[in-house]
Amino acid sequence: MPMVGEKESPNERSCQGLESIISSCHPITLKFIDICYQVKLESRSSSHCSIRNILGGGPTSTGRITTTSEERTILNGITGMVSPGEILAILGPSGSGKSTLLNALAGRLHGPDLTGTVLANGRKINKAVQRRTGFVTQDDILYPNLTVRETLIFCSLLRLPDSLSKNEKIRVAESVIAELGLGKCENTIIGNSFIRGVSGGERKRVSIGHEMLVNPSLLLLDEPTSGLDSTAAYRLVSTLGSLALKGKTIITSMHQPSSRVFQMFDSVLVLSEGRCMYYGNGSDAMDYFASIGFSPSFPVNPADFLLDLANGVFQTDGTRETDKPNLKQILTSSYSSLLAPKVKAACVDNSPIMMGNQESKSPNNETRISIGSGSSSSSWFNQFTILLQRSLKERRHESFNSLRVFQVILAALLAGAMWWQSDFRDIQDRLGFLFFIAIFWGVFPAFNSVFTFPQERAIFIKERSSGMYTLSSYFMARAVGDIPMELILPMVFTTMAYWMAGLMPEFGAFMLTVAVLLGYVLVAQGLGLALGGIIMDAKQASTVVTVTMLAFVLTGGYYVHKVPACMAWLKYTSFTFYCYRLFIYIQYGEGRSMWSLLGCSQQSNSYSLSCRFVEEDLEGQIHPIISIIILVSMFVGYRLIAYAALRRIKV
Template structure:
């Protein structure tokens, strides 16, 4: 067992004393946003989820109901993070690092399982802070989701206008943006596009710093970062780590998860929380961790990266190879794995040894930290800052729903105008195919076997609707990509779901209406259609937006674009099959007639038929009779448009409800 002094061995790379409140306020440029230094304390935290029990091989039964059991993802977690220090949470995959961070940030994990224990911010339960807790605790996720056509400055400005108080002037908001860019060394790339899959932009490390900058805008007391260096080059990872360390020196409480950092990055950590299988195997100063495990009989070899050493339980020296070899993982052992010495050396043992150490050593790091509390004068000062903070943020969202909608609409329109593949390419494609379709059907003659009916015009109308509906399929992948950004921004409290969906509806409806009008104008004159051109504009535009709304509804609920496309293809094929063109209404079997009335294709096609052939001519009347329209006198072309509008509203509402239910 490690002695009480072992855990404090080694040099500490920063002072253990918490920076004074006065020095923090002096070093933090708040620009009307008060900064509140805060200590985050976790005590007795346990998190359980309900899963299906895994029956043994002999007890498996196809018809036997599998009972639910409770599985603990986190067990008795206790730690304390202080202002001015970086707390690193380490552990193997599946150890509960991200789950713990989600709980600290009050994200969706809390709603999926049962949580016990306390999470305190300045000795006050986090939930007692109400709606401002999402601003006091910033959360930087692993994903860097951005609108790739916006510059760094535009990205941060958009976030500032949504996250900073409405009482704050635009000048002060821009000063805050420039202060954050300077703090994170982003000023030199402020006019560079963020970039992404299509547009080349800034580096991965710079993107990560932009993501951090978005969280810093609201001056959070605690900054949580999930794997901030993962996926980055060695240089970018070190730059990000240095930026994070610099943030902590200005009084912020920084907590990050990291898997196996390089030694130069590990040296930047002040405190360390080691997890395995949801249990604590070490909490203390980062530079004292090696000494603690040495006290347990696991000495770190000279020259080894300490972070690598945590993942090696036993080191054996090979005389032949003249090198040390890792035999077994230190903190990733399964509980049923026996050691070479014949005694259990499992994760359970390491957690128990740490728990015994804390229980029997009054001088243990955790014990000493839990004894620390604010002085009366510091509490008064912090309460005053908190009162000022609450006055700045009087509601859950910093801006009104109308402002949120306008800002998101403006961002989407900017992206639409700049992105080479979203709208610009769609315009070109629609023009090209309109010319192809128009020239194709302009030379197509009516078939003699069709009698007096107009084969040329009717098939052209069906093809126009089919092509335009299919063209909207390209919106599905983009919708899924933007949904990821939406979930992150909504979780951060930037805007309401309704504001986002209203903005998306405005932009999508406007853009696809323009595309529809361009297509109709070209095909109308090339084919030689005779019906009302205004009606074609209205009907086709509404129909295309119905198809787009269906995509929005499916995209809001689908797990990924592949699943969404499969569902969309099925629904679209069924709607096309029962449109009344491939099989006329009178020939559809009685058992399938409901599919005819449910098909949104049918309402569009019927309205276009009425518009083109209700001129009283013999051919027009015969065409309406062929498709069974003569028996539907109540179904006028404008009523068909109204029904399509009903579909449009229905699909949009379904999409909104699915987004509201979607978890981050």
Template structure:
């Protein structure tokens, strides 16, 4: 059962049928307003991004830092909805609706987990809270075990997650737990923000292969990626390359190198495809052939400000790549998006249907969250240090108000002071732990 060899049996939850979702986005723009002391100005974050991803495919969003990858991911997932967003984003040819929330999973870049819960407890509570009430408690717990097995977390399932002051699982295991929190609901759409960052190559490969398995089960997967290895790059079905918020390439990942070679940009030495594409997105043409059009443009302008070491500046390279994509590829891709998706109208309409399978009821949520809170803070509340502290405080305050007069006005005032001290003492440790 080797996940890297592809012989590992898929857990049952990945093969359960879900609503297939075709994601399309056309001319997506996003601006932010920078307010100054006397005036404000608009800054373009995304400029006319167009693309699509179908069930069974993994779409990778690549680009240097600050290129707009995470912003685009947030827009596509419905997490960012502002008046300054332009263009069209559709799910089975329908706009975003609240009913889609239960069909979307989103894995953030930061690992947000409870440090004192074990891996098994974390995923079990996620299953109890988020899975529909049509499943029994035993079925939900079984789902959590399936996720643990799929993510290869069997050996550390009883280990605490850990945090800044608590020793726990490794960074790669923490990331897999975060992914497990989302795939446990068997989403139709799965978004991930740099799921392989900070992981070794073997762990990163395992995660990407897992995403492939999820996609092959009929799911739609979109992920941002930062400097993937050559093996990882070739596992993506589609690729979007961004540079300064503009679209430099959209299409099959396997055809990206051929496209850039066709416009005169090809590596002069053996190079990781992802590294080559990121260099282009940064406007770096070192060890890359310079297109004849760019050479002619530099010679025509004949300006020292426009050249660096005899090669075009990053600004000129960026402008050339954007123009090349718009003239050679963009219109054809937009025409493809106009084609109808292969789904019946009844299935299309389900994406915006208000009907949804609710998870735990309000009472169940309260009970589950209360139990989770007790388990998370059991090491704080029931430690010998905390018990000794409470008992010592009780003795000291008791001695201070021992045999105080409660009948006279002065004595009543002392009792009020006593109650005030207790009201401050009891919640103080809880407050300080959360600051």
């Protein structure tokens, strides 16, 4: 039976399209020999069952917990090869080891648990090969509010080196859009499950476009047709076929391709529980299984037939066979004795092909630029500028969506109406209004920003692992880009509510109030970023920030004045406390003039509730300079904590 390695390899096919802009082709022949991967599983068991154990109280003194570990084989001796211009499809049921094998071939698995040899053009995988390798994950990790064109242009600007001009980088993105057939939807947003955008097939092609921007010689895709209908899946694989015709080596995992998709594969590798059941030309698969006594009695999709065999199911005359309980063992044993020696010989005996590690020459003998995807190509300032532009475009929909704007305006109108033209001497109501502002603009930005890093974690890891930018440029762009997005709505709120409530009618006092509020919003946002970066789970982080803000509000100085001594320190950690104090200082100064204005005297009957607020809230304040210094320290400190938390993430 002819093997994949025996057919004519199209190594000499000319590279077109992107290669004329970026770099010439570096064909890669990939061989993998005896790939094995094991993981250790630890299980805990108790030798004594008690009510306390059942209720989660842990073991009793008479109970004993034993920990046992066992090794589970994920891949067992997988061998094969794929040449430029070919598509290798890895088939098998869920849990058969398809994704693990792809990660191993891409160089993403390391350690003593992984054994075997992976060769690219006869040499071990190195950074030069990894820079020419594209990996498309099963999930489409993209920004939902960016258009297809914006997504690919920003990626091109970040991934391609500074030696290319901005216009050349844009041309690369436009070439990818045309090559992947995305022209009709280039101005449509990506979307997600909550936002209507492009179709699933188009979204998958955008993910492929991310990797095509660097013109990879080796492209690996993890179940790219998952969730697509048969027509969309066929179109996607047709696109992969056109890429293979340009000399690229393509390896993809598939769960259950249609018959016409199956016919497009040059070679097929069938896995069952980590073992190989077949490797060879896709067109020869049915003949091979027929030769060992397994053939369908009626026309059937070859992929469906192979999947049934991989699951240990074989049908004859429309009924399921029941007398072959060891079908998987029979098929893997047959492969080991009949095909495996030929496959290994083809992989070992084939002469190695030297890699083009040096600068490549294009057909017209001009030196082209070799693109690296494993390290950052742009300067720090360029990364910061591009990421800032992308952040502003992505977040404009989130920050100024109609629901959020309506929420802020309604809150301003409601507050302004409730405290409409309040009397300067009605201190209790005035202080209640100021504290309401502190509560609203403490909770609102903190709760919104706590979702930032948990929601962007997948994109952040993907882009950082591709070397698109440094952590510092990403974080600075995020921090700077948040300022205009977060401060516009507080200014609108204050402009409406301040004058409606009749606070101090001096423009200077109004501007000071706005300045304090904007700084306070940035501090609250920093708290959300820090908690989100530390916890990295949206639900848990939202719970923690809610409890934290509750503690800050209770110790903010309005609800409780005589805080128990053991808890008095809490108010000094509350930025709500310092903001509230600054609001009071702007409106009333140190409060001494209010005693005579209200006629307050502790010896007279006129010692009203307002007088008590003068005594407890207006007098004996922390100096405003100290409050400002502490808020600035919190602004910087929270962001440093968030940055340190992001540094813990391994990419």
